[in-house]
Each structure stands twice: as structure tokens, then as C-alpha cells.
Amino acid sequence: MAGHFGSDNTCGIHPNILDALSQSASGHSPAYGSDTLTRRIEDRLRALFECDLTVMLVSTGTAANCIGLATLCSPFGGIYSHSEAHIINDESTAPELFTGGARQFSVGGDFAKPCLEALEAKIAVSGARGVHSVKPSVIALSNLSELGARLSSDEVSAYSALARANGMKLFMDGARFANAVASGAESPAALTWRAGVDALSFGATKNGAMAAEALIFFHPDDAALAEFHRKRSGHLWSKHRYLAAQFDAYLQDDLWLRLASKSNDKMAQVKDVIDATDFISVVAGGDANELFVSMKPEVAAFLYEKGHTFFSWPSLPNAYRLVTSFTTEQQEIDALRNDLSGFKG
Ligand SMILES: Cc1ncc(COP(=O)(O)O)c(C=O)c1O
Structure with a gap:
């Protein structure tokens, strides 16, 4: 996952x-x-x-x-x-x-x-x-x-x-x-x-x-x-x-509101996962279902290698955008947490 x-x-x-x-x-x-x-x-x-x-x-x-x-x-x-x-x-x-x-x-x-x-x-x-x-x-x-x-x-x-x-x-x-x-x-x-x-x-x-x-x-x-x-x-x-x-x-x-709330709640969890690392920082977003983070390209490459999908955001330095939706599952967030815990910088 x-x-x-x-x-x-x-x-x-x-x-x-x-x-x-x-x-x-x-x-x-x-x-x-x-x-x-x-x-x-x-x-x-x-x-x-x-x-x-x-x-x-x-x-x-x-x-x-x-x-x-x-x-x-x-x-x-x-x-x-x-x-x-x-x-x-x-x-x-x-x-x-x-x-x-x-x-x-x-x-x-x-x-x-x-x-x-x-x-x-x-x-x-x-x-x-x-x-x-x-x-x-x-x-x-x-x-x-x-x-x-x-x-x-x-x-x-x-x-x-x-x-x-x-x-x-x-x-x-x-x-x-x-x-x-x-x-x-x-x-x-x-x-x-x-x-x-x-x-x-x-x-x-x-x-x-x-x-x-x-x-x-x-x-x-x-x-x-x-x-x-x-x-x-x-x-x-x-x-x-x-x-x-x-x-x-x-x-x-x-x-419409229930789905958006679910999506936003999932992003709050993603943000917690990111905040718990010392090698990725939040640069924008997080109010709802979008989060913009800054990380070294090797961290992004490591996450891509594990199969996570997210996009770079060219207008901010070393930035990437993560988005959740009404279909985001708990296991996806757990997988992100687990994979990040295995990153050796
Ligand atoms: C802020 C914003 N406005 C509008 C759209 C709608 O775009 P589309 O024409 O692809 O449905 C999007 C889709 O990504 C968006 O992010």
C-alpha cells in the first residue's frame, strides 16, 4: 500500500x-x-x-x-x-x-x-x-x-x-x-x-x-x-x-460537506506525519485537503520509489504538493508514516 x-x-x-x-x-x-x-x-x-x-x-x-x-x-x-x-x-x-x-x-x-x-x-x-x-x-x-x-x-x-x-x-x-x-x-x-x-x-x-x-x-x-x-x-x-x-x-x-470533512481530516493526519519528521517541512496549506511541503529531492525520490504519488510544485523551492480526497484510506497514511520512518538521509 x-x-x-x-x-x-x-x-x-x-x-x-x-x-x-x-x-x-x-x-x-x-x-x-x-x-x-x-x-x-x-x-x-x-x-x-x-x-x-x-x-x-x-x-x-x-x-x-x-x-x-x-x-x-x-x-x-x-x-x-x-x-x-x-x-x-x-x-x-x-x-x-x-x-x-x-x-x-x-x-x-x-x-x-x-x-x-x-x-x-x-x-x-x-x-x-x-x-x-x-x-x-x-x-x-x-x-x-x-x-x-x-x-x-x-x-x-x-x-x-x-x-x-x-x-x-x-x-x-x-x-x-x-x-x-x-x-x-x-x-x-x-x-x-x-x-x-x-x-x-x-x-x-x-x-x-x-x-x-x-x-x-x-x-x-x-x-x-x-x-x-x-x-x-x-x-x-x-x-x-x-x-x-x-x-x-x-x-x-x-x-458534499461530509466528504470534504473526511478529506480534510485525512490531510490533518498527513500533516501530523510530516510534522513528526525533521527532514520535511510544511511551507503552505494544511487548512483543508492540500499540503505543500519542502524536502530534498532525494527524500521525494525515496517516497516515489515506495510508490507514493504526489507532484512537485515548481513555483516554490524544493516544494511538493500532497492532496487527500474523500477516498483516502487510513492505510495510505500509515504507509507514508512507516516509509518515512525508514528513510536514512
Ligand atoms: C483551483 C482549481 N480551479 C479549477 C479547477 C478545475 O479544473 P478542470 O477544468 O480540470 O476541471 C481545478 C482543478 O484542478 C483547480 O484546482
Whole structure:
């Protein structure tokens, strides 16, 4: 046995979600999201987020992020995020494609939380020349952050104040929003619209679904063109009920929260294992299900040799990322502990 700490994308589908898919497999149902199951998901998300909202279900996080950004940002707009952001590093040029050419700007900041002062300066400079500049349009956060940190509602509110002061929107990439919620005591509403978030991509794929993400707009006016962006980009599923079925099981009895809590608990154990060594140190993360550690390449090679999977993280020196999921087993963590105890440096 060895640990699968490479990504929460490598794990499988939760049985309840697979059941929900097979239960909706037979019979006929209206296409393109006009089905009753999709209506039910919208109502469930309204209850979960304690507000009225507009939902668009899609099958990838990149689609959710980019349809969201394209809806909030014109082709001559500017999008501002942390230099580690998924929309900067991991979505090729999809944000530029979907928005029709909006420009992305990035800043630094500890634990992949964009530095507020740097954001403010970047917005001011990039928008300073009116029609000759870009139109600062969206601040994009990730919660969890890309370095595994949870943003509190107070932190989110500070970004929202900056966005409002500049006539901009606040977008949140929530590929691991479930893990962020599970790692604190604040509600989904507190971490989003009550703190000024305009749109959220609420991930399910990494946390038990086969392929399902909910793009949520908290103000109906903002969402007016989202449906066109989804269709135009080829992300409007005809058999939409299978996206809805996944979310139906995901939201049932707080499965999303239970799975994220389990995943976070497993990471807490991994962190204990790492903390007990004197040759690996934690450099970031650990709030939820991602941990960033620093170790010599020979330690990493030793662990790879034992069969553990995890990835290097090029933007930090000698850094590697470990991720747990709802499927992480106790034996995987025990194996990591045992193998590390056998390392002779
Ligand atoms: C922070 C973040 N956002 C979004 C995504 C979604 O990406 P994908 O388009 O691969 O589903 C991921 C997946 O790795 C992610 O880590």
C-alpha cells in the first residue's frame, strides 16, 4: 500500500452519485436543463446558500470559471488574480478565449491570497488611461486558495470592498469550496454573497462527482448572458439531467460537506506525519485537503520509489504538493508514516 496524494482528481465517484446516475438512466426527460431534477437542484442550492440565485451546471471547472468570467467581463476588461491562480496557470488561454480577449493581471501574496495593496495598485495602473487601457472588471479569488489556504469571510469582504470601489465584480473559483467550508465555521452564504461574491464556481468533481460543477450567480442581472456563453462554448449538455443527478446526490444529506470533512481530516493526519519528521517541512496549506511541503529531492525520490504519488510544485523551492480526497484510506497514511520512518538521509 502506498499513498495517492497526487490530486483529488484521481479518485473515483462516490457510490451515491453513481446510484443517482443509474436511477435517472431510464425513461425520458426534457433536454437542455428543462427537466424537473434540474429545477430541484436550483431550489436546493437556493436553500444551501440562503438566497435567490441563478445556476448553470457544467462538467469542468475550467468551463465554470470561464463562462463565469466571460459573463462578468467584456472583451476589453481586465481580470485580476493571484499569480498561482488556476485561471492563470492551468486553463491555457481559455479565459481569454471565452471572454473574447480580456486581459489577465496577477499579483503575489502569501499562501496564494492576492495581496490587497498590490491588487489596488495593479488595478489603478492598468486602468489609468481610459479607453487606451483595459476596463478593470473582475477580481478573481480561489477558496481554497491555490496553496491550500482557506479565506475567511472577512478576507473575502476586503476584496469585495476593493472591487466595489472600482466598479468591478468579485468572482470565486470554488473547485475546493466544499473543503474550504468544511475547514471553518462559516456558512456557504457567509463566505460568498454576504461577503460580496458575485459569482462562484462550486466544485463537485474533486469531491465525489463524476464531472459536475455549479456556476452560481448571486444577482440575476449579472447572469443575463451566461446561458449564451454556455451554449456558444459547447457546454450546454443536452442530457442535462445527468449533471443534475450528480448534484442531487451530492447535496443530499450534506454529502458534499461530509466528504470534504473526511478529506480534510485525512490531510490533518498527513500533516501530523510530516510534522513528526525533521527532514520535511510544511511551507503552505494544511487548512483543508492540500499540503505543500519542502524536502530534498532525494527524500521525494525515496517516497516515489515506495510508490507514493504526489507532484512537485515548481513555483516554490524544493516544494511538493500532497492532496487527500474523500477516498483516502487510513492505510495510505500509515504507509507514508512507516516509509518515512525508514528513510536514512
Ligand atoms: C483551483 C482549481 N480551479 C479549477 C479547477 C478545475 O479544473 P478542470 O477544468 O480540470 O476541471 C481545478 C482543478 O484542478 C483547480 O484546482
